[in-house]
Amino acid sequence: MRKVKLTKESTKDILENLLKRSPNNYGKYEDAVTTILAKVRAEGDAALFEYTKEFDKVDVTKETIRVTQEEIDEAYKLVDPSLIDVIRKALVNIRSFHEKQLQNSWFTSTTDGTMLGQKVTALNRVGVYVPGGKAVYPSSVLMNIVPAKVAGVDRIVMTTPPGKDGKVNPSTLVAANEAGADEIYKVGGAQAIGALAYGTESIPKVDKIVGPGNIFVALAKKAVYGYVSIDSIAGPSEILVLADETANPHYIAADLLSQAEHDEMASAILITTSEEFADQVDKEVIGFVEKLSRKAIIEKSLENFGYILIAEDMDEAIEAANEIASEHMEIVTRNPFEDMMKVRNAGAIFIGQYSSEPLGDYFAGPNHVLPTNGTAKFFSALSVDDFIKKSSIVYYSREALKKIHKDIVQFATSEQLTAHANSIAVRFEDEDKENE
Numbered sequence: 182m183r184k185v186k187l188t189k190e191s192t193k194d195i196l197e198n199l200l201k202r203s204p205n206n207y208g209k210y211e212d213a214v215t216t217i218l219a220k221v222r223a224e225g226d227a228a229l230f231e232y233t234k235e236f237d238k239v240d241v242t243k244e245t246i247r248v249t250q251e252e253i254d255e256a257y258k259l260v261d262p263s264l265i266d267v268i269r270k271a272l273v274n275i276r277s278f279h280e281k282q283l284q285n286s287w288f289t290s291t292t293d294g295t296m297l298g299q300k301v302t303a304l305n306r307v308g309v310y311v312p313g314g315k316a317v318y319p320s321s322v323l324m325n326i327v328p329a330k331v332a333g334v335d336r337i338v339m340t341t342p343p344g345k346d347g348k349v350n351p352s353t354l355v356a357a358n359e360a361g362a363d364e365i366y367k368v369g370g371a372q373a374i375g376a377l378a379y380g381t382e383s384i385p386k387v388d389k390i391v392g393p394g395n396i397f398v399a400l401a402k403k404a405v406y407g408y409v410s411i412d413s414i415a416g417p418s419e420i421l422v423l424a425d426e427t428a429n430p431h432y433i434a435a436d437l438l439s440q441a442e443h444d445e446m447a448s449a450i451l452i453t454t455s456e457e458f459a460d461q462v463d464k465e466v467i468g469f470v471e472k473l474s475r476k477a478i479i480e481k482s483l484e485n486f487g488y489i490l491i492a493e494d495m496d497e498a499i500e501a502a503n504e505i506a507s508e509h510m511e512i513v514t515r516n517p518f519e520d521m522m523k524v525r526n527a528g529a530i531f532i533g534q535y536s537s538e539p540l541g542d543y544f545a546g547p548n549h550v551l552p553t554n555g556t557a558k559f560f561s562a563l564s565v566d567d568f569i570k571k572s573s574i575v576y577y578s579r580e581a582l583k584k585i586h587k588d589i590v591q592f593a594t595s596e597q598l599t600a601h602a603n604s605i606a607v608r609f610e611d612e613d614k615e616n617e
């Protein structure tokens with residue numbers, strides 16, 4: 182990991198380097214994605230079968246593209262029962278966290294002859310993309326489906342690439358079934374996003390597509406945005422640890438590597454006020470890397486996007502952390518709750534030495550689909566809010582409208598929108614004429 186003294190200049194350089202990881206810098210794949218989307222739109226299922234053969238080396242047909250109940254039953258036999266128990270325990274936590282996010286419709290009182298309100302309605306059909314290229318993510322299945330389910334979405338359509346044997350990974354299927362997916366299709370990549378956005382003979386068009394994926398998935402989501410809604414463009418994972426000399430360097434090193442192992446483009450950053458602590462963490466990182474199975478990926482991500490930053494004091498450290506706006510932030514300092522109150526930008530904040538980031542990835546309850554690439558400055562975690570929409574409700578009695586109708590007529594006339602003015606005026610034209 183690169184050890185750097187924190188200054189305004191070094192923070193700027195680091196931010197520039199981190200931005201190289203943004204899906205916005207992968208224009209070179211845009212043409213390929215545009216071609217895939219256009220073909221899926223024009224040819225439907227036939228294009229899905231062709232691309233699945235080309236990219237996933239699997240033959241799917243009209244008969245096999247949808248996961249059957251038998252395949253789900255078979256998956257339950259293949260997954261370790263104790264893992265099924267863990268998935269169920271995680272589900273309880275994730276569900277109860279998201280239930281607290283539910284919003285109610287509201288309506289004002291009607292004493293003055295008016296009633297205003299906001300009606301909350303769940304989305305009708307949602308598409309959940311579950312990545313399955315290089316690794317499998319049953320935890321992401323739970324994180325994407327549970328908030329949709331809690332919101333009350335009618336139909337949850339999941340897609341995921343098939344493995345080399347033409348089947349969906351069994352633990353992904355178990356997680357999907359436990360969380361409440363209504364239907365599951367064996368298709369991945371940009372072609373899956375096209376199918377969910379436009380609909381094909383087999384796959385229904387949805388209103389919104391959520392879920393992380395590789396660069397082809399990210400660019401396809403970006404391209405269909407507006408035609409359907411999307412959650413966000415999730416980039417490679419990030420962790421930023423804010424720690425002082427009271428933290429345990431062995432633990433902090435382990436936490437940094439937990440996200441570095443996701444991707445060669447993942448970032449792992451330590452900001453600390455103690456140079457001695459920084460060296461201890463660096464040493465621990467080197468010790469750990471040798472023993473971890475994804476050593477090659479970790480080494481690459483640390484080489485490119487791994488930093489140990491030395492700050493003068495905690496305020497300077499927090500200021501830099503706010504600039505970086507990391508997806509995950511751990512605060513392991515003398516006064517972590519006090520420091521947390523000064524943090525403005527982070528997707529999720531983990532406090533104290535026993536709240537290591539993977540606790541949030543799998544189990545605690547908050548969603549692990551989080552804003553990356555500095556977008557925590559304006560985006561939030563995936564939540565129930567992503568699966569609802571709000572309709573405004575307006576009711577005025579005749580008396581209530583009569584009291585203010587002239588104001589509206591004047592306002593509309595000032596915009597030279599006489600049809601608007603007329604639609605109000607016609608309701609009172611006889612009285613208004615009499616009163617002239």
Ligand SMILES: NC(=O)c1ccc[n+]([C@@H]2O[C@H](COP(=O)([O-])OP(=O)(O)OC[C@H]3O[C@@H](n4cnc5c(N)ncnc54)[C@H](O)[C@@H]3O)[C@@H](O)[C@H]2O)c1
Nearest residue numbers: 236312313314315316342369370393394395397415549550
């Ligand atoms: N932010 C989160 O919550 C979160 C959670 C889990 C995973 N992720 C990320 O999601 C990503 C998953 O990527 P993945 O590749 O493992 O799975 P994926 O399912 O996103 O991608 C696999 C698909 O990509 C398509 N593809 C592969 N090569 C292609 C090519 N040359 N041209 C066109 N299409 C091609 C194939 O159709 C294949 O089905 C990783 O970056 C991982 O870090 C993020």
Ligand SMILES: N[C@H](CO)Cc1c[nH]c[nH+]1
Nearest residue numbers: 318320321418419542549
């Ligand atoms: N940390 C990832 C999001 O950045 C989510 C994940 C899934 N499985 C393990 N981790």
Ligand SMILES: [Zn+2]
Nearest residue numbers: 418439440542
């Ligand atoms: Zn993770």
